[in-house]
Amino acid sequence: MGIKPFSLMDDELFLEYYHQIVAPTTMDRKLELVFERASGTRLWDSRGKEYLEFGASVGVTGVGQLHPKIVEMAAKMLEKIGFIEGTGFAYRVPVTVAGKPYEVSNAALADTILPLMFPGRALRDLRFLPEITGGTAINASVKLCMKANTGRRYFLPFERAFHGRHGYSNELTNSKEIQKKGYVFSGTVQNQVPFPDSYESMKRAFELFHRIPMGDVNAFVLEYLQGxxxxxxxxxxxxxxxxxxxxxxxxxxxxxxxQSGLGRTGKWFAHQHGNVAPDVVVVSKTFGGGICPVAGIGYDRAMFDYKDDSILETGWHSGTWPGYPFGTALAIMFLDIMEEEHLVENAEKMGKNLTEILQKYCIHKYDSRADDLVDYCVRTGYGLMQGLEFRKYNGEPHPEWRNVVLKNLREADPIGILASGAGHEKINPVIRFEPSLTVTKEDIDCLDNALSQALYKNKP
Ligand SMILES: Cc1ncc(COP(=O)(O)O)c(C=O)c1O
Known part of the structure:
Protein backbone atom coordinates (compact mmCIF):
# COMPACT_ATOMS: atom_id res chain seq x y z
CA MET A 1 0.00 0.00 0.00
CA GLY A 2 1.06 3.57 -0.43
CA ILE A 3 -0.62 6.86 -1.26
CA LYS A 4 0.16 7.69 -4.87
CA PRO A 5 1.72 11.07 -5.68
CA PHE A 6 -1.26 12.33 -7.67
CA SER A 7 0.35 15.75 -7.79
CA LEU A 8 2.64 14.36 -10.48
CA MET A 9 -0.34 13.95 -12.84
CA ASP A 10 -1.73 16.92 -14.72
CA ASP A 11 -5.49 17.55 -14.37
CA GLU A 12 -6.35 15.70 -17.58
CA LEU A 13 -4.54 12.54 -16.55
CA PHE A 14 -5.87 12.82 -13.01
CA LEU A 15 -9.46 13.05 -14.29
CA GLU A 16 -8.97 10.11 -16.62
CA TYR A 17 -7.74 8.03 -13.70
CA TYR A 18 -10.54 9.37 -11.52
CA HIS A 19 -13.23 8.22 -13.95
CA GLN A 20 -11.62 4.83 -14.21
CA ILE A 21 -11.43 4.15 -10.49
CA VAL A 22 -14.36 6.09 -8.95
CA ALA A 23 -17.91 4.89 -9.72
CA PRO A 24 -20.09 7.36 -11.59
CA THR A 25 -22.61 9.15 -9.38
CA THR A 26 -24.72 12.11 -10.42
CA MET A 27 -22.32 13.42 -13.03
CA ASP A 28 -24.08 14.01 -16.31
CA ARG A 29 -20.89 15.28 -17.88
CA LYS A 30 -17.26 14.39 -17.60
CA LEU A 31 -15.77 16.26 -14.68
CA GLU A 32 -13.87 19.20 -16.05
CA LEU A 33 -12.82 21.28 -13.08
CA VAL A 34 -10.64 20.38 -10.15
CA PHE A 35 -11.20 22.49 -7.06
CA GLU A 36 -8.59 23.32 -4.49
CA ARG A 37 -10.06 25.70 -1.94
CA ALA A 38 -13.12 27.64 -0.87
CA SER A 39 -14.20 30.55 1.30
CA GLY A 40 -17.62 32.14 1.82
CA THR A 41 -19.52 32.13 -1.46
CA ARG A 42 -16.35 31.46 -3.55
CA LEU A 43 -14.30 28.51 -4.77
CA TRP A 44 -10.97 28.36 -6.62
CA ASP A 45 -9.83 25.69 -9.08
CA SER A 46 -6.37 24.28 -9.66
CA ARG A 47 -5.64 27.03 -12.22
CA GLY A 48 -6.46 29.71 -9.63
CA LYS A 49 -9.73 30.72 -11.36
CA GLU A 50 -12.38 32.06 -9.00
CA TYR A 51 -15.97 30.86 -9.02
CA LEU A 52 -19.12 32.01 -7.30
CA GLU A 53 -20.97 29.06 -5.90
CA PHE A 54 -24.52 29.45 -7.18
CA GLY A 55 -25.77 25.94 -6.72
CA ALA A 56 -22.97 23.42 -7.05
CA SER A 57 -23.18 22.67 -3.38
CA VAL A 58 -26.89 21.79 -3.84
CA GLY A 59 -27.85 23.85 -0.86
CA VAL A 60 -25.30 22.47 1.60
CA THR A 61 -23.28 25.61 2.23
CA GLY A 62 -26.12 27.71 3.62
CA VAL A 63 -23.83 29.84 5.79
CA GLY A 64 -21.12 29.83 3.12
CA GLN A 65 -17.92 27.82 2.93
CA LEU A 66 -15.89 27.62 6.15
CA HIS A 67 -17.82 30.18 8.15
CA PRO A 68 -15.34 31.28 10.89
CA LYS A 69 -17.70 30.25 13.72
CA ILE A 70 -18.29 26.84 12.14
CA VAL A 71 -14.53 26.40 11.84
CA GLU A 72 -13.98 27.50 15.46
CA MET A 73 -16.71 25.18 16.74
CA ALA A 74 -15.21 22.29 14.75
CA ALA A 75 -11.72 22.94 16.13
CA LYS A 76 -12.96 23.30 19.72
CA MET A 77 -14.99 20.08 19.50
CA LEU A 78 -11.95 18.21 18.22
CA GLU A 79 -10.09 19.29 21.35
CA LYS A 80 -12.84 17.79 23.51
CA ILE A 81 -14.31 14.64 21.98
CA GLY A 82 -13.92 12.57 18.84
CA PHE A 83 -16.90 10.28 18.75
CA ILE A 84 -19.38 8.69 21.04
CA GLU A 85 -22.50 6.94 19.81
CA GLY A 86 -25.14 9.65 20.22
CA THR A 87 -27.87 7.01 19.88
CA GLY A 88 -26.51 4.98 22.78
CA PHE A 89 -25.07 7.57 25.16
CA ALA A 90 -25.91 11.07 26.29
CA TYR A 91 -23.18 13.65 26.02
CA ARG A 92 -23.10 17.30 27.01
CA VAL A 93 -20.03 19.20 25.84
CA PRO A 94 -19.46 22.81 26.94
CA VAL A 95 -17.79 24.85 24.19
CA THR A 96 -17.13 28.57 23.88
CA VAL A 97 -17.09 30.04 20.36
CA ALA A 98 -16.33 33.72 19.71
CA GLY A 99 -16.75 34.33 23.42
CA LYS A 100 -20.24 32.78 23.58
CA PRO A 101 -20.88 29.60 25.57
CA TYR A 102 -22.71 26.67 23.93
CA GLU A 103 -23.80 23.34 25.28
CA VAL A 104 -23.41 20.68 22.64
CA SER A 105 -25.99 17.96 23.14
CA ASN A 106 -28.85 16.46 21.16
CA ALA A 107 -31.28 17.93 23.70
CA ALA A 108 -29.92 21.43 22.99
CA LEU A 109 -30.25 20.85 19.25
CA ALA A 110 -33.81 19.51 19.60
CA ASP A 111 -34.73 22.44 21.84
CA THR A 112 -33.58 24.90 19.16
CA ILE A 113 -34.90 23.30 15.98
CA LEU A 114 -38.32 22.04 17.11
CA PRO A 115 -39.83 25.49 17.83
CA LEU A 116 -38.68 26.60 14.38
CA MET A 117 -40.34 23.60 12.74
CA PHE A 118 -43.56 23.83 14.75
CA PRO A 119 -43.97 27.48 15.82
CA GLY A 120 -46.36 28.05 18.71
CA ARG A 121 -46.40 24.39 19.76
CA ALA A 122 -45.41 23.24 23.25
CA LEU A 123 -42.12 21.37 23.26
CA ARG A 124 -43.65 18.55 25.29
CA ASP A 125 -45.82 17.72 22.25
CA LEU A 126 -42.86 17.39 19.91
CA ARG A 127 -39.90 15.11 19.38
CA PHE A 128 -36.65 15.21 17.46
CA LEU A 129 -35.11 12.15 15.84
CA PRO A 130 -31.50 12.66 14.71
CA GLU A 131 -30.48 11.21 11.35
CA ILE A 132 -27.52 11.44 9.00
CA THR A 133 -28.39 12.28 5.41
CA GLY A 134 -31.45 13.38 3.49
CA GLY A 135 -32.20 9.95 2.08
CA THR A 136 -31.82 8.11 5.36
CA ALA A 137 -33.96 10.71 7.13
CA ILE A 138 -36.79 10.35 4.58
CA ASN A 139 -36.49 6.60 4.95
CA ALA A 140 -36.82 6.96 8.73
CA SER A 141 -39.82 9.31 8.37
CA VAL A 142 -41.64 6.72 6.27
CA LYS A 143 -40.90 4.13 8.96
CA LEU A 144 -42.18 6.56 11.59
CA CYS A 145 -45.44 7.11 9.71
CA MET A 146 -45.88 3.36 9.20
CA LYS A 147 -45.50 2.84 12.94
CA ALA A 148 -48.04 5.57 13.72
CA ASN A 149 -50.60 5.08 10.94
CA THR A 150 -50.59 1.30 11.13
CA GLY A 151 -52.53 -0.54 8.46
CA ARG A 152 -52.20 2.24 5.88
CA ARG A 153 -49.59 1.09 3.44
CA TYR A 154 -49.49 3.66 0.66
CA PHE A 155 -47.42 6.79 0.27
CA LEU A 156 -48.09 9.47 -2.31
CA PRO A 157 -45.23 11.42 -3.86
CA PHE A 158 -45.60 14.35 -6.22
CA GLU A 159 -44.83 13.92 -9.90
CA ARG A 160 -41.11 14.62 -10.42
CA ALA A 161 -40.41 14.41 -6.68
CA PHE A 162 -36.93 13.84 -5.32
CA HIS A 163 -36.44 12.44 -1.83
CA GLY A 164 -33.18 10.53 -2.03
CA ARG A 165 -31.85 7.22 -3.23
CA HIS A 166 -32.12 4.99 -0.17
CA GLY A 167 -34.92 2.44 0.22
CA TYR A 168 -38.27 4.16 0.69
CA SER A 169 -36.79 7.54 -0.22
CA ASN A 170 -35.80 6.05 -3.60
CA GLU A 171 -39.35 4.73 -4.07
CA LEU A 172 -40.79 8.19 -3.52
CA THR A 173 -38.30 9.70 -5.97
CA ASN A 174 -39.32 10.04 -9.61
CA SER A 175 -37.61 13.07 -11.07
CA LYS A 176 -35.67 10.91 -13.55
CA GLU A 177 -36.13 7.34 -14.87
CA ILE A 178 -32.51 6.39 -14.14
CA GLN A 179 -33.00 6.68 -10.36
CA LYS A 180 -35.09 3.48 -10.23
CA LYS A 181 -33.44 1.42 -12.96
CA GLY A 182 -33.25 -2.17 -11.73
CA TYR A 183 -34.82 -1.31 -8.38
CA VAL A 184 -37.39 -3.74 -6.96
CA PHE A 185 -40.27 -1.95 -5.24
CA SER A 186 -41.58 -2.81 -1.80
CA GLY A 187 -45.05 -1.82 -3.01
CA THR A 188 -45.60 1.11 -0.64
CA VAL A 189 -45.78 3.85 -3.24
CA GLN A 190 -49.03 4.46 -5.01
CA ASN A 191 -49.75 7.06 -7.63
CA GLN A 192 -47.84 10.24 -8.31
CA VAL A 193 -49.77 13.41 -7.56
CA PRO A 194 -49.63 16.39 -9.98
CA PHE A 195 -47.71 19.29 -8.44
CA PRO A 196 -50.21 22.11 -7.74
CA ASP A 197 -48.52 24.99 -9.52
CA SER A 198 -51.81 25.88 -11.24
CA TYR A 199 -55.55 25.33 -10.77
CA GLU A 200 -55.44 22.92 -13.69
CA SER A 201 -52.87 20.63 -12.01
CA MET A 202 -54.69 20.92 -8.67
CA LYS A 203 -57.84 19.72 -10.43
CA ARG A 204 -55.93 16.73 -11.83
CA ALA A 205 -54.68 15.97 -8.31
CA PHE A 206 -58.24 15.94 -6.94
CA GLU A 207 -59.38 13.72 -9.82
CA LEU A 208 -56.67 11.29 -8.76
CA PHE A 209 -57.79 11.40 -5.12
CA HIS A 210 -61.25 10.31 -6.28
CA ARG A 211 -59.79 7.26 -7.99
CA ILE A 212 -57.54 5.89 -5.23
CA PRO A 213 -58.43 4.41 -1.83
CA MET A 214 -57.51 7.41 0.32
CA GLY A 215 -58.19 5.44 3.50
CA ASP A 216 -55.16 3.29 2.63
CA VAL A 217 -52.86 6.27 2.19
CA ASN A 218 -50.51 6.74 5.11
CA ALA A 219 -48.53 9.91 4.48
CA PHE A 220 -47.88 12.55 1.90
CA VAL A 221 -44.17 13.27 1.64
CA LEU A 222 -43.70 16.50 -0.29
CA GLU A 223 -41.20 19.07 -1.40
CA TYR A 224 -43.12 22.32 -1.01
CA LEU A 225 -40.64 23.81 -3.46
CA GLN A 226 -39.50 21.05 -5.81
CA GLY A 227 -35.71 20.89 -6.17
CA GLN A 259 -33.25 21.45 0.24
CA SER A 260 -35.94 24.12 0.62
CA GLY A 261 -35.75 24.46 4.40
CA LEU A 262 -33.56 26.25 6.94
CA GLY A 263 -34.10 29.73 5.58
CA ARG A 264 -33.73 29.26 1.84
CA THR A 265 -37.10 30.75 0.86
CA GLY A 266 -37.06 33.66 3.32
CA LYS A 267 -38.92 31.68 5.95
CA TRP A 268 -37.44 28.97 8.14
CA PHE A 269 -39.29 26.34 6.12
CA ALA A 270 -40.85 26.56 2.66
CA HIS A 271 -44.14 24.96 3.80
CA GLN A 272 -44.54 27.90 6.20
CA HIS A 273 -45.56 30.01 3.19
CA GLY A 274 -48.78 27.98 3.30
CA ASN A 275 -51.35 27.43 6.01
CA VAL A 276 -51.27 23.74 6.78
CA ALA A 277 -49.20 22.61 9.77
CA PRO A 278 -47.09 19.50 9.23
CA ASP A 279 -46.96 16.27 11.23
CA VAL A 280 -43.31 15.56 10.42
CA VAL A 281 -40.57 17.89 9.13
CA VAL A 282 -37.33 16.57 7.64
CA VAL A 283 -34.09 18.57 7.36
CA SER A 284 -30.53 17.85 6.25
CA LYS A 285 -28.04 19.35 3.74
CA THR A 286 -27.03 22.72 5.26
CA PHE A 287 -27.92 21.52 8.77
CA GLY A 288 -24.30 20.37 9.22
CA GLY A 289 -22.94 23.90 8.68
CA GLY A 290 -21.59 23.02 5.22
CA ILE A 291 -19.02 20.63 6.65
CA CYS A 292 -20.55 17.29 7.55
CA PRO A 293 -23.74 15.29 7.10
CA VAL A 294 -26.44 15.92 9.68
CA ALA A 295 -30.17 15.32 9.31
CA GLY A 296 -33.08 15.59 11.67
CA ILE A 297 -36.74 14.72 11.84
CA GLY A 298 -39.14 16.74 13.94
CA TYR A 299 -42.49 15.12 14.61
CA ASP A 300 -45.71 15.95 16.32
CA ARG A 301 -46.45 13.43 19.05
CA ALA A 302 -50.16 13.76 18.26
CA MET A 303 -49.36 11.36 15.42
CA PHE A 304 -49.16 8.72 18.08
CA ASP A 305 -52.24 9.91 19.98
CA TYR A 306 -49.80 11.14 22.62
CA LYS A 307 -49.09 7.59 23.59
CA ASP A 308 -45.78 7.39 25.32
CA ASP A 309 -42.80 6.81 23.05
CA SER A 310 -43.05 3.12 23.85
CA ILE A 311 -44.39 3.19 20.29
CA LEU A 312 -40.86 4.02 19.26
CA GLU A 313 -39.40 1.13 21.17
CA THR A 314 -35.70 1.10 21.93
CA GLY A 315 -33.80 -0.22 18.94
CA TRP A 316 -36.72 0.29 16.54
CA HIS A 317 -34.82 3.00 14.73
CA SER A 318 -31.21 3.86 15.40
CA GLY A 319 -27.77 3.77 13.85
CA THR A 320 -24.13 4.34 14.58
CA TRP A 321 -23.93 7.94 13.43
CA PRO A 322 -27.22 9.78 14.10
CA GLY A 323 -26.69 12.47 16.72
CA TYR A 324 -22.88 12.22 16.67
CA PRO A 325 -21.18 14.98 18.69
CA PHE A 326 -19.27 16.71 15.88
CA GLY A 327 -22.34 16.94 13.62
CA THR A 328 -24.60 18.05 16.45
CA ALA A 329 -22.11 20.79 17.40
CA LEU A 330 -22.03 22.14 13.85
CA ALA A 331 -25.83 22.03 13.56
CA ILE A 332 -26.16 24.05 16.78
CA MET A 333 -23.59 26.53 15.50
CA PHE A 334 -25.34 26.70 12.13
CA LEU A 335 -28.68 27.62 13.74
CA ASP A 336 -27.04 30.26 15.91
CA ILE A 337 -25.29 31.87 12.92
CA MET A 338 -28.59 31.90 11.01
CA GLU A 339 -30.17 33.82 13.85
CA GLU A 340 -27.28 36.15 14.70
CA GLU A 341 -26.63 37.13 11.08
CA HIS A 342 -30.34 37.37 10.19
CA LEU A 343 -29.83 35.02 7.29
CA VAL A 344 -33.51 34.12 6.86
CA GLU A 345 -34.17 37.84 6.36
CA ASN A 346 -31.18 38.09 4.01
CA ALA A 347 -32.56 35.18 1.98
CA GLU A 348 -35.83 37.02 1.58
CA LYS A 349 -34.11 40.26 0.55
CA MET A 350 -31.56 38.66 -1.78
CA GLY A 351 -34.27 36.39 -3.18
CA LYS A 352 -36.07 39.48 -4.40
CA ASN A 353 -32.84 40.74 -6.01
CA LEU A 354 -32.35 37.39 -7.69
CA THR A 355 -35.92 37.48 -9.02
CA GLU A 356 -35.29 40.91 -10.56
CA ILE A 357 -32.09 39.75 -12.25
CA LEU A 358 -33.53 36.50 -13.61
CA GLN A 359 -36.69 38.21 -14.77
CA LYS A 360 -34.58 40.35 -17.11
CA TYR A 361 -33.60 37.24 -19.05
CA CYS A 362 -37.13 35.92 -19.41
CA ILE A 363 -38.18 37.41 -22.69
CA HIS A 364 -41.35 35.59 -23.51
CA LYS A 365 -42.03 34.58 -27.09
CA TYR A 366 -45.04 36.87 -27.21
CA ASP A 367 -43.17 39.74 -25.60
CA SER A 368 -43.30 42.83 -27.79
CA ARG A 369 -39.61 43.48 -27.03
CA ALA A 370 -38.68 40.26 -28.80
CA ASP A 371 -38.86 39.27 -32.43
CA ASP A 372 -41.72 37.02 -33.24
CA LEU A 373 -41.30 33.46 -31.96
CA VAL A 374 -37.90 33.23 -30.28
CA ASP A 375 -36.51 30.65 -27.91
CA TYR A 376 -37.04 31.85 -24.37
CA CYS A 377 -36.41 31.34 -20.64
CA VAL A 378 -38.90 31.08 -17.82
CA ARG A 379 -38.04 31.95 -14.22
CA THR A 380 -38.93 29.25 -11.71
CA GLY A 381 -38.71 28.74 -7.93
CA TYR A 382 -38.72 31.16 -5.05
CA GLY A 383 -36.36 33.04 -2.70
CA LEU A 384 -32.79 31.79 -2.92
CA MET A 385 -33.91 28.70 -4.78
CA GLN A 386 -34.74 29.94 -8.24
CA GLY A 387 -34.06 28.71 -11.73
CA LEU A 388 -34.20 29.50 -15.42
CA GLU A 389 -36.06 27.02 -17.58
CA PHE A 390 -35.03 26.80 -21.24
CA ARG A 391 -37.66 26.52 -23.97
CA LYS A 392 -37.76 26.56 -27.75
CA TYR A 393 -39.90 29.14 -29.54
CA ASN A 394 -42.69 26.54 -29.81
CA GLY A 395 -42.71 25.79 -26.07
CA GLU A 396 -40.74 22.53 -26.28
CA PRO A 397 -37.93 22.03 -23.74
CA HIS A 398 -34.47 23.11 -24.91
CA PRO A 399 -31.93 21.08 -22.88
CA GLU A 400 -29.09 21.71 -25.37
CA TRP A 401 -29.36 25.45 -24.77
CA ARG A 402 -29.48 24.88 -20.99
CA ASN A 403 -26.31 22.78 -21.15
CA VAL A 404 -24.40 25.35 -23.21
CA VAL A 405 -25.39 28.11 -20.77
CA LEU A 406 -24.20 26.01 -17.81
CA LYS A 407 -20.80 25.65 -19.50
CA ASN A 408 -20.66 29.34 -20.45
CA LEU A 409 -21.44 30.31 -16.87
CA ARG A 410 -18.56 28.19 -15.58
CA GLU A 411 -16.27 29.87 -18.08
CA ALA A 412 -17.54 33.42 -17.47
CA ASP A 413 -14.96 36.16 -16.90
CA PRO A 414 -13.56 37.31 -14.54
CA ILE A 415 -15.51 35.09 -12.13
CA GLY A 416 -17.08 31.83 -13.20
CA ILE A 417 -20.48 30.78 -11.91
CA LEU A 418 -20.95 27.27 -10.58
CA ALA A 419 -24.51 26.20 -11.09
CA SER A 420 -26.09 22.88 -11.87
CA GLY A 421 -29.06 21.55 -13.75
CA ALA A 422 -32.43 20.50 -12.42
CA GLY A 423 -35.63 19.28 -14.01
CA HIS A 424 -36.14 16.67 -16.69
CA GLU A 425 -34.34 17.11 -20.03
CA LYS A 426 -37.50 16.21 -21.91
CA ILE A 427 -39.91 18.22 -19.76
CA ASN A 428 -38.34 21.19 -17.99
CA PRO A 429 -34.56 21.68 -18.31
CA VAL A 430 -33.60 24.20 -15.66
CA ILE A 431 -30.45 25.84 -14.31
CA ARG A 432 -30.68 26.19 -10.57
CA PHE A 433 -29.47 29.28 -8.74
CA GLU A 434 -29.15 28.38 -5.11
CA PRO A 435 -26.41 30.43 -3.44
CA SER A 436 -25.44 30.50 0.21
CA LEU A 437 -27.80 32.51 2.37
CA THR A 438 -24.88 34.85 3.05
CA VAL A 439 -25.00 35.94 -0.61
CA THR A 440 -24.64 39.67 -1.23
CA LYS A 441 -26.02 42.09 -3.80
CA GLU A 442 -22.51 42.18 -5.36
CA ASP A 443 -22.60 38.39 -5.79
CA ILE A 444 -25.97 38.63 -7.51
CA ASP A 445 -24.70 41.44 -9.76
CA CYS A 446 -21.82 39.14 -10.63
CA LEU A 447 -24.33 36.48 -11.71
CA ASP A 448 -26.09 39.13 -13.77
CA ASN A 449 -22.86 39.99 -15.55
CA ALA A 450 -22.10 36.32 -16.18
CA LEU A 451 -25.61 35.62 -17.48
CA SER A 452 -25.39 38.51 -19.89
CA GLN A 453 -22.25 36.84 -21.36
CA ALA A 454 -23.49 33.29 -21.13
CA LEU A 455 -27.05 33.21 -22.37
CA TYR A 456 -26.53 33.65 -26.12
CA LYS A 457 -22.86 32.60 -26.59
CA ASN A 458 -22.74 29.52 -28.88
CA LYS A 459 -26.50 29.18 -28.50
CA PRO A 460 -27.72 26.01 -30.28
C1 LIG B 1 -35.58 17.46 -1.39
C2 LIG B 1 -34.51 16.43 -1.18
N1 LIG B 1 -34.79 15.35 -0.43
C3 LIG B 1 -33.86 14.41 -0.20
C4 LIG B 1 -32.60 14.51 -0.75
C5 LIG B 1 -31.59 13.43 -0.49
O1 LIG B 1 -30.60 13.86 0.35
P1 LIG B 1 -29.18 13.08 0.42
O2 LIG B 1 -28.51 13.32 -0.88
O3 LIG B 1 -28.49 13.71 1.58
O4 LIG B 1 -29.51 11.64 0.65
C6 LIG B 1 -32.27 15.60 -1.52
C7 LIG B 1 -30.93 15.73 -2.13
O5 LIG B 1 -30.70 16.43 -3.08
C8 LIG B 1 -33.25 16.60 -1.75
O6 LIG B 1 -33.00 17.67 -2.51
Missing part, protein backbone atom coordinates in the same frame (compact mmCIF):
# COMPACT_ATOMS: atom_id res chain seq x y z
CA UNK A 228 -34.49 18.21 -8.57
CA UNK A 229 -37.90 18.34 -10.25
CA UNK A 230 -37.07 21.78 -11.63
CA UNK A 231 -37.29 24.37 -8.83
CA UNK A 232 -41.08 24.46 -9.04
CA UNK A 233 -42.98 26.72 -6.69
CA UNK A 234 -46.63 25.89 -6.03
CA UNK A 235 -49.68 28.05 -6.20
CA UNK A 236 -49.91 28.47 -2.42
CA UNK A 237 -53.73 28.46 -2.35
CA UNK A 238 -53.87 25.28 -4.42
CA UNK A 239 -51.26 23.62 -2.22
CA UNK A 240 -53.26 24.59 0.88
CA UNK A 241 -56.42 23.05 -0.57
CA UNK A 242 -54.60 19.87 -1.49
CA UNK A 243 -52.95 19.45 1.90
CA UNK A 244 -56.17 20.21 3.80
CA UNK A 245 -57.99 17.59 1.77
CA UNK A 246 -55.27 15.00 2.48
CA UNK A 247 -55.35 15.87 6.17
CA UNK A 248 -59.14 15.34 6.20
CA UNK A 249 -58.46 11.73 5.14
CA UNK A 250 -56.16 11.20 8.15
CA UNK A 251 -53.06 11.31 5.95
CA UNK A 252 -49.87 12.63 7.56
CA UNK A 253 -48.30 15.71 6.02
CA UNK A 254 -44.52 15.32 5.78
CA UNK A 255 -42.66 18.26 4.22
CA UNK A 256 -39.23 17.24 2.97
CA UNK A 257 -37.35 20.46 3.79
CA UNK A 258 -33.96 18.98 3.03
Missing amino acids: EGGFRWPNVQCMDKLLKSLRSHGIFIVPDEI
